[in-house]
Amino acid sequence: MGSYFDQILFIALPYVSLFTFFLMTIYRYRAESFSYSSLSSQFLENKQHFWTVVPFHYGILAVTLGHVIAFCIPRTILVWNSHPLRLYILEISALSCGLLTLIGLVGIVWRRLTYPKVRGITSPTDWIIYVMLVLQVLSGVGIALFHPWGSSWFASNMTPYLWSVFTLDPNIGYVAAMPWLVKFHIILAFLTVGFFPFTRLVHILVIPNPYLWRKNQVVRWNRNPK
């Protein structure tokens, strides 16, 4: 029975999620190009905005980039980790970025909850994706703390699993015996990918994506707010 659920969650779910992702992002872009935005709320509240949004974004970018690098060049990660000191440096850096993301994200949700104007423009979809992201980042930090050293075992176990999914020959042997927290993190990641096209996260796909290197931009009213 366990292996049946593993097959549903680690073979069926990834393909359903990826299919939904590609189909619906293209569809949404064709049907509603102008909805490809995260709808800035900077002009509604600006005190907490910087201390939540900026840490979250740079944190999640660094962490995601780490996952992508381990996915693309696992051998290099393992060679880097072949000295304990280097392994510790990589893990502490990753945990620092994970905590930065978590603190920023909790701040974002707190800001949305406590400022009526910002809460007013927060849609049900936004709340769902915030809950998913909080759980995802929380489980990621939990994995880093309770099941170290993830940078090494991701390269040896998760990378082959993910490649097996992308090469249409899924091998769940790599994930079947992982602790429940790791499984939860993987499942939620695929659910997030599937839910992605329906959320504000689509702003990630706006190309060219200038968010990271453009000059500071202040979003404000062109009249005096009442």
Add this chain to the structure above:
Amino acid sequence: MQNLNSSIIRNPTILPRFSQLLSRDSSRDALRIMCILTFLLLVLPMNLQAQDTPDYFRQQCMNCHTIGGGKLTGPDLKDVTGRKDREWLVNFMMNPKSVIDSGDPYAAKLLEDAGGKTIMPLAYGMTKERAGKLLDLIEAESKLEKSQFKGLKISSEPFTPADISKGRDIFLGLSSLESKGTACISCHSMYDINALGGGRLGPDLTHVYERLKGRKSLSAWLVSPGTATMQPIFKNHPLQPKEIHSLVAYFEESANHNEKNKSGGLVAFFLAGLIGSTGLFFLLDYIWRRRFREVRKSVVEGASR
């Protein structure tokens, strides 16, 4: 621009408009395809990766059993079908723990022979059909003078300090494995790994030498690591006999140590991460140190009044 912003704010979610658009023909097709794909993925029989029985035995059973090679952690399986009936054996292979828990006297004896602590794990992907095929294989191999599952010849050379040191280097990753396997520290810890310690995905291996009943069993186990997490890694990157020799030397030596691991472990790691993230907050503040000056400051102050 203001009108556009206002209209987006009034309709922050795109879901309602999606549902309206779903009435169009093209989107109906898209939805239909999604439903069919989901249905196919969930309902079509999805067999586990096809694997022949000898391969399965090699990966799942050989770390604890031989056929005619003597006892390891588990008993020698030569002529096992003559010692116990097939129905009992199939049932035990499919539910080892529950048979032991039920108080079955033969299962209790097996547990006692294995040291009283090591319960046979349920092999991944074990089914009634697979258990039957395994028993057929064991029966056939038992008739041979020398089974292919007799087990490897384990080195009996005495361990030297150089072996112990080499084993520690392999464990830490300082000495890379010939077939590019992952270093033990990724998932395991030992009594003498300080700083932040070893990994905690798998168990601490300080006393693994005792747990797996000494040199022969431990060496056999390392030839084909049996846990479901290690198996897929070492299937394609097996440890070499010399590496096993060094690792077992290190494990034998570590079994004499009862002191606790002195690494900072979880707390030190968490604090290091917290310090790192605090540093990053300061860095972000420094990078955007001009954010409240000039035009912006007056605008923000004006808006807050």
